[in-house]
Amino acid sequence: MARPIPAWLAPTSLEEALELRARYGEEATVVAGGTFVGILINQGLLQPAALLTLRQIAELAYLRVEDASASGKPLLRIGAMTTHRALERSPLVQRGWPVLASTFALVASPRVRNQATVGGVLADADYASDPPALLHALGASVVARSPQGQRLISVEELIVGHYETSLRPDELLTEIQVPGGIEGAVYRKFRSRSSEDRPCVAVAAVRREGRLRVTVGAVAERPQYFPEICALAEGQAGIDAELAREIGERYAAAIEPLSDARGSAHYRRRVIAVEVRRALEDLHQQIIATGGGSQRHV
Amino acid sequence: MSRAMPEPGENTHRTEPDPRVTGAIRYAQDVELPDMLYACIVRSPYAHARVLRVDTSSLPADVVALTPDDVRALGLYGCQIKDQQVLAVERALYIGDPVAAVAAASPRAAREAAELIEVDYEELPAVFDAVEAMQPGAPLLHEDLAISDNDAAYFGMRPEPQRNVCHHFRIRHGDIEQGFAEADVIVEETYRTPSAQHVPMEPHACLARWTADGRLEVWTGTQTPFNLRMDLAGIFGLPQERIRIIAPPMGGAFGSKTFVRYEAIVACLARKAGRPVKLVLRRDEEWLTLNRHPSTIHVKLGARRDGTLVAKQVTCWANTGAYADCGPGVAQKMGFASPGPYRIPHVWVDSYCVYTNLPSNGAFRGYGATQAVWASERTMDLLAERLGLDPLELRLKNVLVDGDRYCTGEVMHDVHFADCLKAVAGQIGWHEGRRGKGLAVLLKGMQTPSRASIVVEANDDGSYTVHCATAEMGQGAWRAIRMLAAEQLGVPVERVHFPVPDTDIVPYDTRTTSSRSTYMMGRALVEAVRQLKENGELGYGECVNEGGLDPDTGQGIASTHWHQGAAAAEVRVDEETGKLEVVHLHTAIYAGRVVNPPAAQLQNEGSMIMGLGSALFEEITFAEGQVTNANLSDYNIPAADDLPRITYDLIERPGAEIHGLGETALPPVPAAIGNALFSLGIHVRDLPLTPERVLEASERRRVRSAAPV
Incomplete structure (x- = not known):
């Protein structure tokens, strides 16, 4: 009758862990820090037959x-x-x-x-x-x-x-x-509630070898990246205000945002345009400050 | 006074290790008895459903189950309206309504057993919004409503079950039509506030056993041991003295641990099992137990061109959820707080306490005042803008002063609203520029009528014992009472003992709510110590406050003792995202005399931080009656990094009496922040002030200012 307590698999070496992983497959849920799996189990959303913890693998x-x-x-x-x-x-x-x-x-x-x-x-x-x-x-x-x-x-x-x-x-x-080889990198976390909350909109903007890569997180089921929009910055020494605004607006138009407790899709679209633009402005400042090649990014 | 004696207010926290830190304190959830079983609740998955069949046949033999048939014959209960049975016998009225319970050898075994109980339901139409629930054709939750004989029903109930209203409170003062006819300017607005969770660190916990001679003993984290005893007596048909309530300290309560929560279920299980039974709630169950009333409040305010208020009409809809609990009292306090601390010759208030298919809403730090102040004080700023007046000047022109009559007809004494307003305005730099700044003032009643009594006993070793029902929930009430007793007895505070309250021993007290304990018990204590000094052994003292309001006119004595405070906020807004940053928050509350400054300061800071959470993001969300954020990841409370600069004044006056200060600073905080936003032209009607709402409101402003005049 009682739900079985999940088997607790606690290998001490990677080799042993791989063996257990192969043997149990999807029967075993892998536990690393446990901050996510713990919540799922407590809320009854996950009832694994086994838990494979990697905590003891130094x-x-x-x-x-x-x-x-x-x-x-x-x-x-x-x-x-x-x-x-x-x-x-x-x-x-x-x-x-x-x-x-x-x-x-x-x-x-x-x-x-x-x-x-x-x-x-x-x-x-x-x-x-x-x-x-x-x-x-x-x-x-x-x-x-x-x-x-x-x-x-x-x-x-x-x-x-x-x-x-x-x-x-x-x-x-x-x-x-x-x-490595990063010339500039910015991460902006926009929170709509507590400082300890997850982002409503997250923007990462990185320039490496003259190429820009902007990824927007927390707005759709996976990170959102549009190389064709980022290509607008190709061959530019920096990212001027107009270009930053344009890339922000294009990202906002390209993403189909989701709605959750941290913001509606409509609101997220607004914030994406603002936060992408701000991330690029920050990135521009960083690039100027370091003369195009960051001292701090090896 | 000799130097050896502790001064009330001396920071003794530094010399005595705090048992909360050392782990020595035993909270309600730490109480254990030999052979005890652990309970788990089976809850309805439907917002409104007929309970057709509860099948326990799959349970293992060693599990004790409680089903509707076990409790059908027991008495109804409810602190103000008897609308609740120990389990949902005929119909479940909200998602989470207990329909059965089990007791097993371990918490885990109990959880698993609970899943084996099969319940058949017939789903019924449900209603979740208070205004909709009053419309014709809305599903009815309770067909008839028996008024409770519990002493909590200290005012006449005016239930209207045919439209889901469990209480309709009115204030009829002056002639409202004439008042609006005299007004040069009338402003009108509708506001909404959401449900919120108390989030005490310690969840609800209780343990019950029946003695060999048939007495019921309950250890429970409760703010209301005597109310609980009375309700349990009614449920089990026992004389009150056959029931014993022991109230260990709690890890936070904020109003959530009041009246009957799970004590009756646990007592029934213990009786059936013939063994003690203990229940500690899971965190998510807190959201299914008691929350804050969502409100809709409509305000119409009329004034003369010079700012003199002439008429105010307020309608409050307090959504009390599936059972009344103390909702009628909350709706009444919301009703009589909504005119605000002002002289208004013509006042008309209708405050409805309305049933819906949500979890019950009840006492919550602020007790209806948070909702009322939000609506009332936001409207004052609308009026100030319309008249082109300074919001501070508008308030000072109308605010109650000593000797004024409130709209309840009572004459106000010991009035300090203007002092509070001036203090917060000064601290926020009001006169150096008002942009981004806002303020709000609060009047809040204390439980009236009520009675507090206390016994002080001299021990053979020269120490003293205080027998007192006041509940300790982290607010420091036990220490404050010990310090007051020590001061009067002329001994160090360490020589005054305060045992865990036990209704077999301590004399009667109404309850530990409405910031009344230090004030009421402090007064009772004076007489107790005087008697003890006379006879050398034992002293008894009591403090009674009398009053009450006529429910049909709102006339009478709303409160014998008023909590008075004000808040001011300075904010910044990111105009592109609507993100609001509170830069500085200041409150001033009238304290009269502070007994224990460190504890009073912490309590006031706690109130402000709780108010900040309600202002910025605290909100229980529902989908068709299902709580969708019943955890501390999805439901945010303020974290350290969310705090602005927080400052405050606890205003004292030489020779003044003690004023309760447990919740005074909370209600004006959201309104002060809302008014600070309004000073930037951003008018948000609903709490919380999410960036999305702020952005939307700031765009309305742009559209409005762009429109031709």
């Missing part, structure tokens, strides 16, 4: 910089079990990818950030989280491992819908890779 919590990307630019490797707080406070990240540190510092509250992990927030694919839009704009990728091997998936390809990723049932997200 080898999945790390932050490393490697000079190994194809372009010869540095690459930040983030172990999937790295907490938001660890990323936010890492001098390595603060120095090399300051926008990452400052964005993760905007997530929820310190209590949540001490628990929530970088791998977890991407694997949840929750439309209202902060990090996906930024990592998308930064051109980040994730490493998906299975007993058969591993593949690299861009964040753009990873998040396919509402709480939906392209991870296969035998795969674990083990690492996040963020390339």
Whole structure:
């Protein structure tokens, strides 16, 4: 009669975890920080047969910089079990990818950030989280491992819908890779309620090698990016006020926003135009201040 | 006074470890008894449905179930109107209405057992809006309404069950038609405020057992032990002395832990099980237990060209949800707070307490005043704009002063509204420029009539014990009473003990609500200590306040003691997104005499922060009666980073009596912020002031100012 208590699978090595993941497949829900899964279980929205926790796998919590990307630019490797707080406070990240540190510092509250992990927030694919839009704009990728091997998936390809990723049932997200060579990067979080709330509209704007990438989060089921609109900034030294306004308005027109407690679709469309424009203005200021090549972004 | 004696107000928090911090305090949810079982509630998934069958046949043998058949014969209850049974016997009236309950060996076993109970329903039409619920043809919730004989029914009830009205309160003062005929200017507006949750850190928790000789003992987090005892006596058909209520300290209440909540269900389960039964609510169940009344308030205000108020007509619709609870009292207080603290010769108020198929709404810090002040004080600024007057000057011209008659006919004494207004205006820099600034003033009644009594006993070791029913919910009432007793007895506060209130021992007290305890108990204490000093052993004191209003005219004594305060806010608006930033919030409340400054300051800050939450984003959302944000991720309360600069004055006067200050600063805060927005030309009628609403209102302004005059 009683609902069985989910099996608690707590591997201590990645190898063991991959084996369990392959064996249980969708029967087991993977738990990283537990801030999302815990809420789903408490609210009765999730009744898994098994919980596969990665908490005891020490080898999945790390932050490393490697000079190994194809372009010869540095690459930040983030172990999937790295907490938001660890990323936010890492001098390595603060120095090399300051926008990452400052964005993760905007997530929820310190209590949540001490628990929530970088791998977890991407694997949840929750439309209202902060990090996906930024990592998308930064051109980040994730490493998906299975007993058969591993593949690299861009964040753009990873998040396919509402709480939906392209991870296969035998795969674990083990690492996040963020390339360097950033000339400027901005993340704007527009909240319509408490400072600890999720964004109503989130805008990440990044310029790398002269190319602009604007990603809008929290407004649709997955991060919204329109390369053809961003291409308007192609070949420009900076982003002037007129161009910023135009890109903002085009983004607002291109996105089909959703409605939720943080704002209606109609309102979100208004705010997207404003916040994209402001993000580009901020980005322009940053580029000017650093003379086109950021000192702070390695 | 010797230096060894503690001064009331001395910051003793620093010298005594706080048991809330050390973990030594035992809250209601920490009480345990041997062999106890754990309860879980089975709730209706329909907003309105006939309960056809409750099937418990799949339950394991060791689980005790409570079904409508078990409670059918028990008495009806309700602190003001007897409209509730222990479970929904015939019809479930809201999504979450308890239709059955179980008791099992562990909380988990109870939760799982609850899922095994099958209930058949026949869904019925439902209504959720108070104004719609009064229309002909709306589904009726209660066909007949018995008025409660509980002492909470301290005013005449005027129910109209054929249109879902459980109480219709009126004020008839002067001649309203003549008043509006005399007015040079009339402003009119309709306002709405949403439901809100109290969000106490400790959820509702209670434990019941029946003794071998058939007495009922209940440990529960309650602000109203004596009201609870009376209601339980009525439910079980027992004399009151056969029931014992023990009221441990609570981790917050704010009005939510009043009257009967789950104590009757737990007592029934305990009787059936023959064992003690305990219930601690899950967080989401708090939203299904008691919330704040959503309101719709229409205000029509008339004045002469020089700003003299001549007439005010107000209609309030207080949505009380499925059961009246203390809604009639809330609607009455909303009604008599809505004219505001002003001299108005002609006043006409209709305040309706209306049933709908929402969870019950009841006492909530502010008790109807938050809604009334929002409507009333926003309208004052509409009038000021129309007349081209300074909103402060308009208020000062009309505000009640000592000796004035209020619209209830009572003569006002110890009046400090003007002081409060001037204090907040000064602190917000009103005279240096009013753009982005707003203010609001509040008058709020205290429970009238009511009675407080207290016993002080001298112990053999030279210490003293205070026997008092006042509930401790984090507001520091026990400490304040101990400090007052210590001062009068001439001993350190550590030598005055305040045991957990037990209705078998403590003398009667109406309840710990409406910011009355330090004031009422403080007065009762003086007589108790005087007696004790005479006989050296024991002293008894009581404080009674008498009054009440005629429900058909609103004339009489609304309150023997008025809570008075004002708030001022300075705001900035992001014109492109509508995002509102409160830069500075200041309140001034009349405190008379402060007993324990650190506690009073914290309580006042708490009120302001709660008011800020209501102003900016707190709102329970429903979809066809289903709460859609019953968790602390979807329902936002203010976080540390949301706070503006917060300052306040607790106004004291030499020789003045103590004034309650537990909720005075809350109600004027949303209205002050709304008026600050209005100073920028942005008129928002409904709370909360979401960026979306602000943006929409700021665009209305642009359209209006662009229109040809």
